[in-house]
Amino acid sequence: MVKKSLIAAAAISMSAAMLTACGSDSNASDDDTITMGFSQVGAESGWRTANTASIQASAKEAGIDLKFADAQQKQENQIKAIRSYIQQKVDVIAFSPVVESGWDTVLQEAKRAGIPVILTDRAVDSDDTSLYETFLGSDFVLEGEKAGEWLVANAADADVDGDGTIKVVQLEGTTGAAPAIDRADGFATAIAADPSIEVTASQTGDFTRDGGKQVMESFLNSVQGIDVVFAHNDDMGLGAIEAIEAAGLVPGKDIKIITIDAVKDGMQALVDGKINFIVECNPLLGPQLMELAKKVLAGEEVPKRVVTDETTFTQEEAAAVLADRQY
Ligand code: AHR
Numbered sequence: 346m347v348k349k350s351l352i353a354a355a356a357i358s359m360s361a362a363m364l365t366a367c368g369s370d371s372n373a374s375d376d377d378t379i380t381m382g383f384s385q386v387g388a389e390s391g392w393r394t395a396n397t398a399s400i401q402a403s404a405k406e407a408g409i410d411l412k413f414a415d416a417q418q419k420q421e422n423q424i425k426a427i428r429s430y431i432q433q434k435v436d437v438i439a440f441s442p443v444v445e446s447g448w449d450t451v452l453q454e455a456k457r458a459g460i461p462v463i464l465t466d467r468a469v470d471s472d473d474t475s476l477y478e479t480f481l482g483s484d485f486v487l488e489g490e491k492a493g494e495w496l497v498a499n500a501a502d503a504d505v506d507g508d509g510t511i512k513v514v515q516l517e518g519t520t521g522a523a524p525a526i527d528r529a530d531g532f533a534t535a536i537a538a539d540p541s542i543e544v545t546a547s548q549t550g551d552f553t554r555d556g557g558k559q560v561m562e563s564f565l566n567s568v569q570g571i572d573v574v575f576a577h578n579d580d581m582g583l584g585a586i587e588a589i590e591a592a593g594l595v596p597g598k599d600i601k602i603i604t605i606d607a608v609k610d611g612m613q614a615l616v617d618g619k620i621n622f623i624v625e626c627n628p629l630l631g632p633q634l635m636e637l638a639k640k641v642l643a644g645e646e647v648p649k650r651v652v653t654d655e656t657t658f659t660q661e662e663a664a665a666v667l668a669d670r671q672y
Pocket of ligand 1: 466467605606626
């Protein structure tokens with residue numbers, strides 16, 4: 346990365362808190378060092394914290410100078426960060442889009458500047474796939490399907506009040522975000538196999554623990570006979586557990602809970618019997634991201650889509666791996 350980028354950086358009106366440089370200190374000014382601008386969604390969940398740590402550690406390991414910006418779950422902050430990276434003439438931009446739509450203009454700016462873009466974790470819904478080189482991340486539809494398939498397979502147990510109908514309340518991720526849209530779709534497709542399962546209420550908890558707790562409190566007040574909570578991530582599921590316990594009910598027994606992510610806190614709750622099933626979403630995308638960036642910059646061909654390998658966990662399976670869980 347060339348030194349003049351630092352001068353351009355000074356002209357950009359972005360708070361120091363939002364945009365911080367990290368990565369290799371020693372060769373940050375070497376002309377042949379790759380500079381990556383990364384715009385992260387925020388710090389909304391345990392998954393996100395693990396994802397950020399993976400990206401920062403992998404950049405260091407790969408000798409890539411990482412410029413990292415936390416968008417605090419706001420699309421406008423991500424657009425500002427990407428524009429700042431364009432002005433700084435970074436070698437490659439990577440980002441995890443907070444929502445799916447509204448990216449074409451800024452991605453066209455990056456394309457005109459000749460800066461390749463790599464999508465990590467979340468997709469954009471643009472028709473113009475030339476605006477990014479590759480998309481590395483999970484298959485969120487499949488994750489939702491796995492959650493729904495487990496419920497269909499365990500329907501008898503999940504009908505907690507035995508009334509023949511399995512009432513599910515859904516804690517959605519951030520409105521407009523790819524994982525919220527796709528997980529809801531995948532889940533709906535899978536549960537369609539059993540007409541006794543219905544999603545009775547569905548609302549966003551913004552992928553946060555507090556959000557999950559608040560939405561669950563309101564569900565407990567407004568929905569009679571909840572059998573199952575389907576939370577789009579562990580954090581919202583953990584918030585729901587707090588609300589269920591505060592209402593004098595036993596999570597995992599009186600109300601079954603299915604979540605997605607498999608971060609340590611979620612896995613512990615699964616082992617403790619407070620969550621009943623977790624679909625894994627792997628946040629350790631750093632090593633693959635750095636490898637893809639190097640290939641793209643070396644002019645090598647990369648697949649347009651790289652899907653992360655993931656599994657699912659029952660209580661017994663979680664107990665077997667919890668001690669060695671990295672995140
Ligand atoms: O995009 C991945 C999702 O975002 C994770 O499931 C969730 O925990 C995070 O906030």
